[in-house]
Amino acid sequence: MKSRDNLLRLKHFQVExxxxxxxxxxxxxxxxxxxxxxxxxxxxMEEEKSGITDTTHFAYPTFAKAARQRRDNLEGSIKExxxxxxxxxxxxxxxxxxxxxxxxxDNRGGGSGNxxxxxxxxxxxxxxx
Numbered sequence: 001m002k003s004r005d006n007l008l009r010l011k012h013f014q015v016e017x018x019x020x021x022x023x024x025x026x027x028x029x030x031x032x033x034x035x036x037x038x039x040x041x042x043x044x045m046e047e048e049k050s051g052i053t054d055t056t057h058f059a060y061p062t063f064a065k066a067a068r069q070r071r072d073n074l075e076g077s078i079k080e081x082x083x084x085x086x087x088x089x090x091x092x093x094x095x096x097x098x099x100x101x102x103x104x105x106d107n108r109g110g111g112s113g114n115x116x117x118x119x120x121x122x123x124x125x126x127x128x129x
Contacts, residue, residue: 004106011099018092025085032074032081039071 046064047053054060055068 007102011102014095015099018095022088029081032078036071036074039067043067
């Protein structure tokens with residue numbers, strides 16, 4: 001009985017941990033997207049101020065060049081985070097499945113049943129993703 005409780009706690013912790021990781025990745029993507037948008041705005045303002053939009057022109061603003069490079073780096077990071085997000089979503093789905101299996105084993109063994117908190121998390125993830 002005690003080992004089943006420990007197994008359920010472990011699986012519950014894994015689901016919470018994977019959910020936390022996914023949330024952090026999603027927040028980082030949002031922040032990076034916002035930063036890239038702000039850099040785009042700054043680039044546009046600098047180009048309007050100088051009247052030069054050709055990045056190869058010798059008088060193209062240095063600030064705009066630097067901001068453009070930063071924006072490109074952020075966009076690369078966003079792409080990498082999207083790949084990580086897919087992996088995190090898959091890991092979360094696997095952890096949720098493992099938790100459901102552990103809950104079913106606990107039910108067969110006369111356990112207390114499904115954890116309503118975990119069930120709500122699984123249902124929320126299904127609605128969001």
